[in-house]
Amino acid sequence: MMDILADISQHLAQGDHERVSQLTKKALEQHTSPEEILNKALIEGMNVVGTRYRNHEIFLPDVLLAAKAMYAGMDVLRPLFLKGGIPTSGKVVLGTVQGDLHDIGKNLVGIMLKGAGFEVIDLGSNVAPEKFIGVAKQEDAGVIGMSALLTTTMPVMGRVVELLKREGLTHRIKTIIGGAPVSEKFAAEIGADAYGYDSAHAIECIKELMNEV
């Protein structure tokens, strides 16, 4: 059984989505549990990819190919998890803040979060502060992730943190911010819980934040 899980993991790291899909089906035929395939093959494979990316052994396109392969495996497993939903490492609400339409960075974080086993609720771009909070409350999300590419839209991030404080939710909903003009200093100024320098770093921060909620 371990061989096929390692095989899936390896093909995932190579970004071979067709093979990952085939092998996932094969593993199920061999009575491997969906949870085991998810955790020991797909998420484990993405963890390896994440480590290699952080060590500069592979590049972003390789990570994104691996993510597509993971999605292919997940597509096979999803119907089997329908009753209780896919087990996740936590829920994250993501969005590009109000006034801003740049969403590539936010998309990359979302893709990598899903690869790390998180459930991602992507609100898209131009997201109002109230919507971030409303959806996070409704979905019982542990983290709100906000992206901005312009100095003019960065203040919206502060408004989200302020609203969370006003509603007394900062102990159960953590915030992380990212984007070209954003910095660790700015995160501290507005009271955000973390600043993700890039997509890989954001995933590490969110993993830590999830432990605090």
Added chain:
Amino acid sequence: MKKTIRMKADDVKPERNCFLNGLGIVPGRKRSERTEAILDRAMQLFLASCHPIGMISEVSIPEFEVLYHGEGLNEEETPLDLIFRKADTLAIFAATLGSEVSERIDELFKSFEFALGSMLDSVASEGTERAVDRLEEEFFDWLVRKGRVGHSAGILRYSPGYCGWHMSGQRKLFEFLHPEEIGITLLESFIMVPLKSITGVMVVGRKEIHQFEDSYPFCKECRTHSCRDRIRKLMGVSAVQNPEGGI
């Protein structure tokens, strides 16, 4: 001079190595065949979906002073504030690749083609810069032909949102130039649509006027310090000659 310039996609096609950095790819390092294939496909999609167009309008120093002041939100001291006053000639510009390329990028992400989508995004960002390069060349050649500047003069561009020039500067710039004529609109948050668009000012004059130290307070927040490369290139100094980054 006020001119609208249509370009061919091929004229703004970026060099491969120019956009690899944005994807975390170290130029010179071996890339997988799969990555190479995606690069080729991204380039094909770029050529098929970008429709570059730009406009330039000369502006006097007093006129630009008003434009640059914008909504009064610039940093107190900025390099451009010192540079533009020493210019021989200024021109404001806008360029865009059109909306189709952004639509293709969105479609690729929605269909889980993440690697190709992000690659096309990087190619398009670099392609937008190349479109402005073409405008710069056109403007500079015109100035030389008219005998207004010599070949030894230099041209560099600056845009709102960088180096202390506040994003809100876009408003006055739009009021003066009317980039709507080439399909660019400005949102309340000063974002331009289509996203792959650039506006700014081209500063023509002695190359030396562009030299400045990257020690302004806002430089600490800058991730790229790309001004160093731009000035080096203008002055004809290679990074190898000047590894410490000083100009």
